[in-house]
Amino acid sequence: xxxxxxxxxxxxxxxxxxxxxxxxxxxxxxxxxxxxxxxxxxxxxxxxxxxxxxxxxxxxxxxxxxxxxxxxxxxxxxxxxxxxxxxxxxxxxxxxxxxxxxxxxxxxxxxxxxxxxxxxxxxxxxxxxxxxxxxxxxxxxxxxxxxxxxxxxxxxxxxxxxxxxxxxxxxxxxxxxxxxxxxxxxxxxxxxxxxxxxxxxxxxxxxxxxxxxxxxxxxxxxxxxxxxxxxxxxxxxxxxxxxxxxxxxxxxxxxxxxxxxxxxxxxxxxxxxxxxxxxxxxxxxxxxxxxxxxxxxxxxxxxxxxxxxxxxxxxxxxxxxxxxxxxxxxxxxxxxxxxxxxxx
Numbered sequence: 001x002x003x004x005x006x007x008x009x010x011x012x013x014x015x016x017x018x019x020x021x022x023x024x025x026x027x028x029x030x031x032x033x034x035x036x037x038x039x040x041x042x043x044x045x046x047x048x049x050x051x052x053x054x055x056x057x058x059x060x061x062x063x064x065x066x067x068x069x070x071x072x073x074x075x076x077x078x079x080x081x082x083x084x085x086x087x088x089x090x091x092x093x094x095x096x097x098x099x100x101x102x103x104x105x106x107x108x109x110x111x112x113x114x115x116x117x118x119x120x121x122x123x124x125x126x127x128x129x130x131x132x133x134x135x136x137x138x139x140x141x142x143x144x145x146x147x148x149x150x151x152x153x154x155x156x157x158x159x160x161x162x163x164x165x166x167x168x169x170x171x172x173x174x175x176x177x178x179x180x181x182x183x184x185x186x187x188x189x190x191x192x193x194x195x196x197x198x199x200x201x202x203x204x205x206x207x208x209x210x211x212x213x214x215x216x217x218x219x220x221x222x223x224x225x226x227x228x229x230x231x232x233x234x235x236x237x238x239x240x241x242x243x244x245x246x247x248x249x250x251x252x253x254x255x256x257x258x259x260x261x262x263x264x265x266x267x268x269x270x271x272x273x274x275x276x277x278x279x280x281x282x283x284x285x286x287x288x289x290x291x292x293x294x295x296x297x298x299x300x301x302x303x304x305x306x307x308x309x310x311x312x313x314x315x316x317x318x319x320x321x322x323x324x325x326x327x328x329x330x331x332x333x334x335x336x337x338x339x340x341x342x343x344x
Contacts, residue, residue, distance in 0.1 A: 022066035022190065027059060035059045039078075046074055047099070047145065048129050049089035054081045066189055068201040072097075072147035073186050075104075082136045085129065095129030097147045098160070100208050102182050106141025110134070115165040122170040122179050126163045126212065133165070144186040152205050153212050163212055174211045177233055181207065188240065193288070196239065203232050230256065231266045235277075242282055245308050249274055279318055282307045286315060290331050300327045 025042040027035035036059050040052055046065045061078035085095075101108075103119040110117055110125060112133035119125055127133050155163065168175045185204055189197050237255060241247050252274075253263045267274045289303045304315035319327045 022064075024062070024064050026062040028062075032058045035061075043083075044094070046072075047147070048085060048095050049092060051084040051086055051089075052081055053083075054079060056080055064190075066197075068189060069198040070149055070152060071201040071205055072145075073189055073201075074143075074145040074147065075186050076143045076145065077141075078137065079140055080137050083134070085131075085133045087132060090130060090132065096150065097129055098150050098153055099127040099129060100146040100148060100182075100211075101125050101127060102144040102146070102179060102186070104142040104144055104183060106137060106139050108141065108143070109136045109138070110165050110167075112165040113161050117165050117167040119167050122175075124168040124175060124179055124182070124211070125166060126160075126215075128160055128164050131161075131164075144183060146182060146186075146204060146208065148205055148208055153209050155212055155216070159216055163215060166215060168211065168215060174207070174214050177230075178207050178211050181233060181236065184236075184240070200236060200239075203236065207232070227266055230258070234263065234266060238278055239281060242278070242285060242308050243306060245305075245310050247278065247308060278308075280322070282309065283315075283319055283322055286319070286327070287330075290327060291334055 023046075025046070027038055027042075030038045036052065036054060039059065039061050040049075042061075042063050043050060043052065046063055056079040059079055059081075061076070061081075063074060063076050065072060065074040067073075101119070101124065103121055103123045103125075105121055108119040110119060110127070110133065112127060113131065117125065150160070153160070168178075170176055170179045182204060185200055189200065192200065234252060234256060237252060238247065249260050249263055253260045256263075264274055267277060270277070272280065285307045286300075286303050286309075289306065290300070293303065299312060300315060301312035304310075304312045307315075309315040309318070316327055319325075319330070323330055325333065
């Protein structure tokens with residue numbers, strides 16, 4: 001019998017093992033004869049309990065999951081299966097959250113609340129875990145699942161029932177912004193430092209709430225304005241490309257299909273221009289790298305170039321203009337402050 005994966009306690013809450021910061025589970029870690037049982041346990045431990053059936057011999061599936069703030073991000077790669085969240089699982093009390101699902105590869109045929117839809121790559125749909133649902137995957141597939149506390153979507157129970165099993169296409173309104181953002185977030189979040197990952201997760205939750213409201217036909221004044229959504233997308237793009245010294249306003253605007261003038265206008269009212277904000281982000285990354293670098297490291301040059309400055313001199317001038325000290329003097333002062341704190 002496959003080893004039981006730590007999951008929920010008897011009252012339906014997560015056990016400490018299942019609430020870990022991140023984990024990887026794969027059927028390749030057990031004998032082929034035990035793979036489906038193992039997969040039942042992996043899904044139960046990470047998402048919710050459900051019946052899983054497959055006609056594939058030597059069933060192969062992998063699950064990667066990371067909890068970031070209020071959001072859990074799970075990527076599933078699997079052979080064809082049919083899953084059923086039946087009443088007997090719901091009675092156990094292991095649900096409660098909403099699943100926002102991005103289909104990344106393959107096809108899914110989903111049913112919930114009397115509706116059925118087909119999902120193809122790039123499509124997004126919401127699932128409610130406190131009511132039955134059924135999903136069929138006729139071919140190998142990849143899903144990116146964003147588990148959101150239901151209250152953060154800002155919808156009443158009756159509205160949630162109208163939201164499920166409706167496929168949002170990449171070309172439909174917010175879908176064109178949300179789908180690529182969620183896909184990129186799931187692929188890169190493991191490489192992000194915790195503070196940045198949590199900021200990105202908050203942005204993802206806000207976008208999902210806006211998407212839910214949009215699908216329910218909420219008035220436009222109840223949704224984030226288009227400028228706010230685009231600004232969020234631009235900021236994430238910049239953070240992912242900070243190391244590129246060629247990250248110019250023209251490059252950023254072209255990547256988002258907007259004009260440079262409109263790009264600069266997005267940052268008006270925030271107290272910093274686009275270029276100032278990029279410099280601030282780079283300097284903050286340089287400060288983190290300086291304080292964690294070995295005492296005998298090669299100096300500021302490699303760190304500066306790692307975060308998009310063309311030279312150590314350029315970074316040093318920018319550093320002094322913002323913090324009032326050279327990188328070396330700031331590092332000496334910071335290490336002294338930390339040493340004094342440790343002595344106390």
